[in-house]
């Protein structure tokens with residue numbers, strides 16, 4: 001059996017997708033039996049396979065099955081699994097120093113990481129950062145900072161948003177299940193306002209912004225709001241791209257009312273959409289940007305970055321944590337930025353879109369159940385509905401995911417109603433891998449729609 005790491009795919013060779021056992025294979029089944037005894041059932045289990053190793057867009061499970069990965073670990077492995085430069089930076093750093101706690105004894109990679117984020121997040125004012133360990137923790141800190149800066153308490157978020165699994169961020173999510181059910185009381189002072197979703201609401205950006213702003217002004221009062229937290233492209237919500245002008249109107253309203261505008265770029269940031277940060281597509285300049293997922297190239301690191309005067313609102317010792325901006329994770333982040341520059345990965349994300357968009361459009365033409373195809377860069381999606389009723393069709397989405405798994409392709413779902421298939425491949429996925437994955441998507445849709453129709 002050829003192993004991906006020992007036989008790098010070339011343009012003339014196969015994509016290395018290969019299924020050699022039933023799915024799951026015997027070794028995955030064995031690991032699963034051990035898992036269920038000792039791992040909390042609160043941790044979801046989407047795919048029944050266990051990974052052995054992975055490189056770029058290929059993942060090899062413990063049974064030797066090779067999958068083309070369109071999940072990217074939910075948008076984390078943007079520069080590729082085990083990106084050589086990231087691995088080298090990590091190896092080098094691990095041998096030097098793995099921990100001091102930056103607040104006790106500093107190190108260069110933390111500072112370099114903050115310089116890179118200051119340079120590449122939107123806005124040409126002086127910017128500062130704080131590093132933490134997860135996206136949710138970044139959101140927690142953005143809210144803390146905004147409250148301290150404004151002296152206000154209330155937090156505004158949008159319908160269909162997702163911000164994490166801590167107590168505060170669970171309160172900020174649109175979907176109560178599974179993130180908040182039974183875990184309450186969740187943090188208070190969080191207010192949910194209508195979002196913009198041109199596909200389903202048919203509103204212009206101006207109309208949608210008016211609805212959002214009116215809701216917040218009437219229900220909360222602008223002068224009470226510390227921050228408005230918005231994903232420029234809603235991730236878990238189903239890759240919802242707001243109507244033109246919507247985000248700009250929200251930023252203007254925040255400016256006029258002394259509200260801190262926080263752009264949650266945990267999923268959409270770091271080259272994912274063909275720009276460093278998706279806010280750039282909309283021409284908005286947020287006061288604060290949260291980043292995580294893709295910035296560490298697979299290592300856990302997250303940041304809040306933004307206007308220096310806002311970031312400096314906290315008293316010393318108010319921000320941070322034991323592991324925040326760990327030297328190894330910070331070295332990985334620096335390597336990720338270097339990879340984006342040296343390998344032109346913004347253009348690679350655009351290449352992914354240039355291949356995926358026409359094929360997803362053709363898929364939409366071909367299947368009545370595919371109601372929409374959308375996305376930016378390597379953040380693409382299709383939304384499925386029952387063509388007769390226009391109702392969400394999550395059963396087809398689940399069936400596609402299962403069918404594709406057995407064909408050696410990993411797809412993720414999304415959407416408040418579970419009826420979106422989202423594609424977050426590494427931007428270094430090859431053209432051949434993309435096409436092969438999309439061939440499998442098409443075959444899976446055919447099979448899933450037939451199976452669902454047969455059941456009905």
Ligand SMILES: *Cc1c(COP(=O)(O)O)cnc(C)c1O
Pocket residue numbers: 133134135136137139162163164165231235236264265266267268292293
């Ligand atoms: C994943 C995600 C988070 C939470 O990040 P974690 O690292 O899982 O805590 C927050 N916001 C958005 C937009 C996300 O996609």
